[in-house]
Amino acid sequence: MADATAVTVEDLVAWVHRFSEVIAEHADELTQLDSPIGDADHGTNMRRGCRAAVEALEATGPEDVTGFGRAIAMKLISAVGGTSGPLYGSFFLAFGTAGGATHTLDDAGTVAALRAAVDAVAARGKAEPGDKTMLDALIPAVEAMEASLEAGGSLRDAMAAGTTAAEEGMHATTPMIARKGRASYLGERSIGHQDPGATSSWLLVRSAAETLAA
Amino acid sequence: MKKLINGTDDVVAEALQGMEQAHPELKINHELKVIVRGDAPVQGKVGVISGGGSGHEPMHGGFVGRGMLDAACPGEVFTSPTPDQMLEATKAVDGGAGVLHIVKNYTGDVLNFEMAAELAQADGIDVASVVIDDDVAVQDSSFTAGRRGVGATVLAEKICGAAAEAGKDLATVTELCERVNAQGRSMGMALTSCTVPAAGKPTFELGDDEMEIGIGIHGEPGRERRPVTTAAEVAKQLVDPILADLPYERGEKALVFVNSMGGTPLIELYILYNEVVKLLAEHGIEIARNLVGPYITSLEMQGASVTLLKLDDEMTGYWDAAVETPALRWGA
Numbered sequence: 001m002a003d004a005t006a007v008t009v010e011d012l013v014a015w016v017h018r019f020s021e022v023i024a025e026h027a028d029e030l031t032q033l034d035s036p037i038g039d040a041d042h043g044t045n046m047r048r049g050c051r052a053a054v055e056a057l058e059a060t061g062p063e064d065v066t067g068f069g070r071a072i073a074m075k076l077i078s079a080v081g082g083t084s085g086p087l088y089g090s091f092f093l094a095f096g097t098a099g100g101a102t103h104t105l106d107d108a109g110t111v112a113a114l115r116a117a118v119d120a121v122a123a124r125g126k127a128e129p130g131d132k133t134m135l136d137a138l139i140p141a142v143e144a145m146e147a148s149l150e151a152g153g154s155l156r157d158a159m160a161a162g163t164t165a166a167e168e169g170m171h172a173t174t175p176m177i178a179r180k181g182r183a184s185y186l187g188e189r190s191i192g193h194q195d196p197g198a199t200s201s202w203l204l205v206r207s208a209a210e211t212l213a214a
Numbered sequence: 215m216k217k218l219i220n221g222t223d224d225v226v227a228e229a230l231q232g233m234e235q236a237h238p239e240l241k242i243n244h245e246l247k248v249i250v251r252g253d254a255p256v257q258g259k260v261g262v263i264s265g266g267g268s269g270h271e272p273m274h275g276g277f278v279g280r281g282m283l284d285a286a287c288p289g290e291v292f293t294s295p296t297p298d299q300m301l302e303a304t305k306a307v308d309g310g311a312g313v314l315h316i317v318k319n320y321t322g323d324v325l326n327f328e329m330a331a332e333l334a335q336a337d338g339i340d341v342a343s344v345v346i347d348d349d350v351a352v353q354d355s356s357f358t359a360g361r362r363g364v365g366a367t368v369l370a371e372k373i374c375g376a377a378a379e380a381g382k383d384l385a386t387v388t389e390l391c392e393r394v395n396a397q398g399r400s401m402g403m404a405l406t407s408c409t410v411p412a413a414g415k416p417t418f419e420l421g422d423d424e425m426e427i428g429i430g431i432h433g434e435p436g437r438e439r440r441p442v443t444t445a446a447e448v449a450k451q452l453v454d455p456i457l458a459d460l461p462y463e464r465g466e467k468a469l470v471f472v473n474s475m476g477g478t479p480l481i482e483l484y485i486l487y488n489e490v491v492k493l494l495a496e497h498g499i500e501i502a503r504n505l506v507g508p509y510i511t512s513l514e515m516q517g518a519s520v521t522l523l524k525l526d527d528e529m530t531g532y533w534d535a536a537v538e539t540p541a542l543r544w545g546a
Contacts, residue, residue, distance in 0.1 A: 040413060041293065041412075081289060081290065081295070081326075082322040086322075089329070184359045185359070
């Protein structure tokens with residue numbers, strides 16, 4: 001089935017719809033995770049931003065991958081606010097730019113666009129793995145996807161491997177000391193709390209697996 | 215929670231409406247939430263803008279006007295404004311000489327202003343940015359988000375706004391802003407928490423006999439919790455870390471800024487200022503200028519911060535220059 005998979009713009013739109021749904025389901029949990037080490041607004045802000053992004057997609061109906069990325073990015077940046085808005089905005093902007101002015105992406109093109117998206121988050125946030133951020137879920141996820149494709153796996157295999165890696169990466173943030181963002185002011189007091197950004201990033205990867213390689 | 219509001223969702227929007235009524239000389243874009251001086255853009259003048267979460271009033275909107283900021287972008291309470299607001303502010307004040315973004319060092323503010331600067335540059339506007347990080351309470355290392363931008367922001371906005379008004383170019387105003395940041399140090403403390411309207415309950419709990427030293431302006435934790443003590447002792451606990459971080463030679467001049475976090479009244483602020491004056495006299499530091507009052511607040515939090523700026527003649531001149539804003543006004 002590997003050669004039969006092509007990710008279309010409609011699939012990408014479905015991804016954002018699904019992401020918005022799971023963010024709404026987990027909004028209270030995300031806000032609770034953000035209370036001890038942040039400012040208790042991650043779930044609220046993400047829910048508001050994702051809803052706005054879905055509305056923007058319905059209004060504009062992007063024709064290609066670049067247009068999809070830009071439409072989402074501008075909405076997330078303006079409607080999420082805080083730190084997560086520009087970080088998730090950078091993710092989708094880079095995804096669209098790397099994907100290009102095309103209606104479909106093949107397996108390699110999809111994972112390459114995800115890699116560009118994750119690299120953009122790292123560049124924007126100037127963070128590295130181990131800093132207790134979104135990247136602790138996103139980087140293992142995209143690395144697992146790349147390894148899976150390289151080993152001859154399908155996009156479905158790659159997405160499954162990425163989701164598992166993202167979930168493991170999210171759990172791995174709990175014992176970490178935060179080195180970026182508001183949580184870093186707490187120093188050692190940030191230990192023992194799962195990072196809310198890594199948690200929403202796991203949901204992003206999981207909803208990609210559910211929609212792009214279903 | 216007891217607050218003089220109509221609804222928690224409308225706090226920032228309704229405050230802007232009231233500000234427009236009180237200060238018809240300002241132009242307020244309610245859709246994007248941008249406060250702009252009435253005669254902007256001033257042709258040939260460097261534009262100076264800032265922005266940040268609401269709840270620190272009068273910063274930043276109260277500092278918009280001749281001789282200080284050309285525009286300010288308020289975010290939600292304690293939440294960074296967004297790049298579309300900052301881009302609008304940048305465009306609204308660009309008189310062809312470029313625009314300086316004065317940014318407080320918080321992850322969200324820095325990220326959003328970076329994106330706004332990239333967008334403005336793509337539109338052909340020359341943008342420079344200076345990140346203010348004067349809070350000595352935070353250990354500055356690669357293992358944290360770095361020091362927070364606090365009291366020195368107010369001083370940088372005044373001094374750089376005056377330099378821009380005097381016709382200095384973007385590179386000069388930017389260098390001056392970097393110098394103010396490099397020469398400014400702050401330390402704050404809290405006697406009580408504050409309550410973010412949308413949260414409805416205090417951000418943290420402090421016992422009746424406790425204070426938090428090294429507090430940020432959003433109720434972030436400080437260095438440590440200590441028993442409440444006298445104003446004289448608090449002054450020492452604020453001034454000592456500042457002088458340890460940026461030592462002064464005897465005879466050097468400082469601008470001393472004693473700031474209320476919102477809930478501490480002027481009568482207490484003057485008591486604290488008096489103690490700071492005594493301490494600086496012991497160190498042989500000459501207080502060349504001062505500012506005492508609530509200028510960078512944290513909603514209704516009781517507490518105060520001390521900022522020392524090591525002055526040179528150029529900074530002093532721009533500090534003294536005319537300013538005409540809702541919150542700071544002299545020589546106008």
